[in-house]
Amino acid sequence: MTGAQERISLERRAAETAARLPDLIARAEAAAQVVMSGRHPRQKEGRSDTFWQFRDYAQGDPVSSIDWRQSSKLDRRLLVRQTEWEQPQTVLLWCGGGEDFDYGSGEETKRFRGLTITLALAILALRSGERVGIWGSEEPPRAGQHALPLIAEELLRQGAELPRVAPRQGALVLLVSDFHDDPQALSDAFTRIRDARGHATAIVVEDPKETDFPFQGSQRFEGPRAERRKFFGEASAVREGYLDLRQQHHAALSDAVRGPGEAVLFHRSDEPTTPLLLQVNQIFAGESR
Template sequence: MTTTLPLRHRAEQLAASLPPLLVAAERVASTVAQGVHGRRRVGQGETFWQFRHYDMGDQPQSIDWRQSAKSDMVFVREMEWEAAQSVWIWRDTSASMSWSSDRNHQSKRERADLLTLALSVLLMRGGEHVALLGSGLRPSNSRANLSQTAVLLESENQADEELPQTLPLPRSAQIVLIGDFLAPLPDIDRTLRYYGESGVRGTILQVLDPAEESLPYDGRVNFEGLEEEAPWLVSRVESVRGDYAKRLQDQRDGLRDITRALGWGCDFHRSDQPPQAALLRLYTTLSQVLA
């Protein structure tokens, strides 16, 4: 437990510098007349909440065949935690995220972990239910959930994921993805479209090291990859700096195009910049996306 305290304390200090993030989420639009005893505030439990129409993205095992047999429509049983406004956060765990060009500032991984936990704190303060995507935890706004999230973020036993798995989420869910997003654009598009076409809305935050933006080296340099890429020996780095900058800009333009097509937000952050700035921009972006 002691190993999680530094990250958690730093995240809570960061979150304390901003007002609670109140996610501007729409009420679940799919409430059906067969719901139990009308509307009420959704709780955190696993008790039955309502029936609703089966929709694309729902799992077949969620179908309630007894209720469906009463009409020509197919219904699923929705539990309280599923009907609640939930926010799912994912951050990149690939090897490249552990790199830092300067030992005096955080690696991309450390910055992504801090922003993930700080955002969780803000969301929970606003009463939202939060979960780490792929963790197996259900959305909650409890202190226990925050502690478990901190433990998971600092765990060394994590799968190497440069993009999130395509997992079924409630249609009312919001998703926040934090990583370097240097994977091929078609792969990113495929993953984000899976969630977007399932009714999930969200935003992405690209986190890069300052050296990845500016390529500040000169002369002969041998670049070694962190994800089993072959070494790349460049005789004069300054001669390729312009082409490198264009490829990075093309990648970022592609990210903007992909997210714009889905109605999602997209932002960029450098790991040597204050984390408060990224957190505030993320808040603004989420407000615009979820309004």
Template sequence: MSGSAPIQLRSRAEALAARLPPLLVAAQHLAQSVEMGEHGRRQSGQGEAFWQYRRAQPGDPSHRIDWRRSARSDRHYVQEKEWQAAHSVQIWVDPSASLAFSSDPKLPEKGDQARIIALALASLLLRGGERVGLLGGAQAPRRGQMTLSRMADQMLRADAPLKDAFAVPRARQVVFSDFLAPLQATRDFVQAAQDRGQQGVLFQVLDPMEEVFPFHGRVLFQDVGGALSHDTREAADLRDRYLDRLARRKSELSEIAKRAGWRFHSYHTQDPASAALLWLWNAIGGPIR
């Protein structure tokens, strides 16, 4: 290792660390903007939170009778608890270079917005007592607010492609990407998750420019990594073909999700992140089948 390598490594580490607090602050602020819920799980069962009283029925054991409440009536009452079996949710945010894009300095990069929404979702889930983790991470989903800090740190360092490593049986999967790359890896992942009995969400994050293709005249198109380029004299001639391919891509993603019993949503970075978070919260909030 050259003498400059440790210095470069430290510089990269410090740059990552500098991004961590603002990312967490933005995610927590976003989470606070969404009304908390309990995933629609309000039904009686095992748990600690009081839900309601009901009249005692034949077969109810005597230790379940609430004698203080029963003393105010000529009937016996049982105190029911709310079912609080925790869900496990695993999140993956695409680390591809294509998400390091913003068409306007006033707009966030796709990857940054995806990470903020993902962490805000994790924050809501953790507050609700759920277990949360990163798909492909070194640890299974956990509870506790320290989990959020670990996830944020790991998200910024992640570079692994979509995979099913460390997938928890029946855990819900939330996949953030622009899904502009070939879809075979996505198909394979969703199929494998379906085979494991896992439900989930494909959440597409696009820049508004990618939705409208506002180019005219001579334009040199390059991918974010600089490996691919296309020079055209009249970009407007490509618009209809591009928009048709984008529409077909969304249709494919919707069909992939539908066949597996998943949900698909397309989000643009100029739209309110709170609306996206609320959609996600509702999308994964139903009881596991």
């Protein structure tokens, strides 16, 4: 595919997804709302005026931190009023991929599911007071719920390749794709993030037919490029070899992880998003301390 063809393909894909932008944001809002009852990344003890929780008084706590009104309701217990840490964290997002990412055997394509996950995590971060931006964008990270439509529009313009620029220092970086290309590209991206003292989490979005390979009989498989078009007289005969190669690819992607605060997670597009969002939210919570 030539550069001009890639630009046309990207513009067409962005236009098609933009037509579903209200639905995309609505689904992301609904997914984020389920998680909002949990603990968000900024909820940890610190100096601010925002109440978090009460806890028992411990030796070394300043007397001024005791909440005498709440303590008076209890028998021989002193309660300390804890507040949240208010220093905002920078969260950078990337959600992209080639034409394979537009595949979907069910209601959603992998790209639509990936964008939903990415925007849901953006909503959680914005509501936690974090700054959210797009990795590779010239626009600075933004704060506040009003930033969500702008973030969504920027996500739609992202291409197939991971950014080659260094991210902001100390950022939490979320990468979402099907990562069908060379696993080394993901490993190199993790290295760039690590060198910038950041923490990377990658989410690999997969279609159930890609993970299960349920095909039987004569099957023609067509990709966006001619060299990836295959015909099999009996598709089930290649299933075992296909699944072995897929497992090897998963292992190669997982090898990008080199230290604490890094993760490569796998998600099927027919699975609920809540467990994944909770897991990523917990990872971000641990690394924003």
